[in-house]
Structures are given as C-alpha cells and as structure tokens.
Amino acid sequence: VHYMKNFIGKMAIDFTLPAVLGDGTITKNYNFYENTKGKNVLLFFYPMDFTFVCPSELLALNNRSSEFKNKNVEIITVSMDSHFVHKAWQKTPIENGGIGDDIKYTMISDIKREIILSYGLQDEVSGVAYRGTLIIDKEKIIRVQHVHDFPIGRNIDEYIRLFDALTFHNKYGNVCQAGWVKGDNGIIPSSDGISDFLASKSKDL
Numbered sequence: 001v002h003y004m005k006n007f008i009g010k011m012a013i014d015f016t017l018p019a020v021l022g023d024g025t026i027t028k029n030y031n032f033y034e035n036t037k038g039k040n041v042l043l044f045f046y047p048m049d050f051t052f053v054c055p056s057e058l059l060a061l062n063n064r065s066s067e068f069k070n071k072n073v074e075i076i077t078v079s080m081d082s083h084f085v086h087k088a089w090q091k092t093p094i095e096n097g098g099i100g101d102d103i104k105y106t107m108i109s110d111i112k113r114e115i116i117l118s119y120g121l122q123d124e125v126s127g128v129a130y131r132g133t134l135i136i137d138k139e140k141i142i143r144v145q146h147v148h149d150f151p152i153g154r155n156i157d158e159y160i161r162l163f164d165a166l167t168f169h170n171k172y173g174n175v176c177q178a179g180w181v182k183g184d185n186g187i188i189p190s191s192d193g194i195s196d197f198l199a200s201k202s203k204d205l
Helices: 053-063 065-070 083-091 114-118 156-172 191-204
Strands: 016-020 026-031 040-045 073-079 106-109 131-136 142-148
Touching (some): 016 083, 026 083, 040 053, 053 065, 053 156, 131 156, 142 156
Parallel strands (some): 040 073, 073 106
Antiparallel strands (some): 016 026, 016 106, 040 131, 131 142
C-alpha cells in the first residue's frame, strides 16, 4: 500500500538544478531558496514537455503571470525534461503544440527526478511526475498540496484564489469559508464567529 506524503506545514525542499529563466536564458545552477527569497511560490509539477494537457496548463499559467506577480508569487514549473528540451518547447509555435517564446516564469529541469521523488510525485509505471501543485508562503512553508492524475488539467484561477485566501488570513486572522473569494469577510475563528456566520450565510454556501 502506498500513501501520499503530507507536506502541509513543512519547509519546502531547497534545490539547485538547471533551468530556463523567465527572460529566456538558461542556467545550470538555479537555486530555489536564493531566487525566491521573500516571495510566495507556486511550485507546479507536470509530466513532460511536448505532451497534450501540459501545454494548456503552462499557457494558462503564463496568461496569468502578471496576476501572480502582483501577488508577490513566483511561478516555478518542474518536469523531468532537460533545460534544452524546455527551450525547444518554447521555440515551438503554439499552433504546433509548443508553448511559444514568451514564457515569463522559470522552468526547472529535474532529469534525475530529485525533487519529483522527494515530493512523492513520480508515477511508478511511466516514471514521470503527476500534476502536483504546492503553494508555498514567504517563509518557505507549504500551505497547500494538490495532486491530479494525468488526464485532469488544473484550474489556474483556483491557485490565484488560494493565494488571495492565504494573504487575507495572514492580514486579518479570519478563516476562509467554503467558496471564499477576495472581498468576502471570512469567519472569525471562535464559537461566536462560526455561529454568527452560519446564522446569516449557511444558505449561500
């Protein structure tokens, strides 16, 4: 029996690996902690370049990159492909299954599957990573952990919502009810707080 590892509340794993940076340059020594100091992080694992669901996810990330940047979020994607393959995928036109040369975030090459294995995300049959997503705060604490099977693409807007929820809680101390969106008040975390909330909002959930 295999159990998914739980990383909630734990420190994110540091690493130094090759990468294609958001400005298109290649580096052999991208250090995670050094390059994300003082920032929230969306750590986004995916199976492989030149596949089917993956380009839709990476383009959806890129289309929202300015929103993440405005929330002090660094986007980092990870797969087992080499940094050269990442670059070739960027050079492939979108209409031909590529992701284009305007990718604004860092793409990590985890050829030896060091980070993929450390987070328990490798599929034992294919050897590639599941669609794993980690939301990591400025202190490098993992706050959200999601894993999708291969056929199921992720909703990138949900990760924007989750970063909004994390920022809201850190600022006000209130907790976020089911379906919370930016602008909602949240729940005062007390017996009276939840009683008052449910009395007025339970039918809206």
